[in-house]
Amino acid sequence: MILPKFANIKIQFSLKTQNIITITLNTTTTILQSAQKTILEESKSISQLTDYLTVEFAEAVLKIYETKGRLVVTGIGKSAIIAQKIVATLNSTGTPSLFLHASEAVHGDLGMVQPGDIIICISKSGNSPEIKVLVPLLKRHDNILIGMTSDRNSFLGKESHYIMHAHVDKEACPNNLAPTNSTTAQLVLGDALAVALMELRQFKSEDFALYHPGGALGKKLLLRVADMLDTTHTPQVTPEASIKKVIMEISEKRLGVTAVIENEKVIGIITDGDIRRMLNTNDTFTHLTAKDIMTKNPKNISSEILVSEALSILENNSITQLVVIDNDNYKGILHLHDILKEGIV
Template structure:
């Protein structure tokens, strides 16, 4: 195996070139880019993305990003389009054709067929003087003068630029459509990402025991409640059922350090509890409850609504749900 001396230098140079090319895109965002956004928004149809080779792979990623952010999209391979897949295109669709050169054989075959359908066509292309660019309604200028490999052949910089431009387009469409956190959650229900977006405290606490004692409960009653419910804490409420505080195993340890052993049996829950504990409402997102626990270095929070104790959410619950 040939020993390569400058592996780290080569890798850094690749990243530098790609980062510089993406950074240069900023100057290319102009009225034409804005026109592309409005063309998609006003079409009433879907975005159909097409390309060949590495452009096809990048196109599929852009399709996935658009679909997940509220813009209906699908992928049509340029080579398959001339063998029947053109039938997926509807009159009000917008077709984005991706090609670095804009002059490949497949693209030159595809473009006249697309123009015949009457759809709005956007060229995502590096060469603005290409056949594709000249025959499209709009241009997304994905300029990439050089690839990052020493032969200037392997699609590297150009694919990075194209993907970044696709992300910019998707986010602009997301903003224009008023796409919300809840909308995003609807499209991402699976896995830990989905749970971070839609799982709420009310989905968790009913599965836990509810340790609660009256404010006049004895130390013996407090300990029995905490150990039997196995959450390491108990809520304390008054005679009206309103929460007054919380007792954790940490409170018990501090109580033992601060009081003579002979006097602790006379203590009541109200003497031990921490008043004004950290609480969350039942409609709070579980991920926010996790952030509260992490920021306060605690392992559980009490779920309270209008002063009434509903339950507990423990750090272990969030671990089980894959949020940590």
């Protein structure tokens, strides 16, 4: 058994079994120190990237912004994984992009690269055999090639039209082998690219929501009251309805409220809270009707407003239900619980 050199070891030996029966490694402090060292080394590498930003980065961003073609991002090994993440970020922020695995490219996938496309090729060394084979093929249609590499003087660096200089002095790996600082640098440059393009496109949160309609942000920015309003349960009573009828309507529709309708118009609402207050102040309610206990001029909204706006109205007024009215026509009740179930909050 090989034990970590930094471990404090406690060994108990059993004469009966002649086996080591317990090994206690007091490594918590050292593990935390190792993690802190990695984080600090990577953050230092990232902060130094600003020293390698030149006008060339801006020119490459503008070429991508102005192209009528697509953006193809390629790489191999860990750089390929970073390329996939960059593509995902670009696609979700308004820059149509494709991922091309460098090793698969020479086995048929190169066909996805069309004239007019711009290509970003990611490689730390810029000198791997796959990159040397691939780069001339990527440029065969006079495509613009942007190299993201740590070495400007590498094969990729010299063959690229523009360089995104993802230079790192070393890896956080103790053997200076496993891609750590280098892949983080690539990732950050990819984010810098995506954000710069977003700003050029004036890409707003509403645009982002269009690409994420199923997420919480998409719902918050796109979902309207009409999209979630249950029109099959529209509790309503007449002004002359008995309190018993009111209670039955509230209970049956299970929204904790009923609208009071006169001449097809909402003139008030009655909530379960109104019922409790009525019971506290009256020994009997046989003489009361809906109009006696209703709240007049209730808060109401249009079914066309965003659910997020409706939520703000609910919160600002410390209420849990809103009457939905379109052109004076009663459409139903929006309940806070319905909004919560959608995951918007």
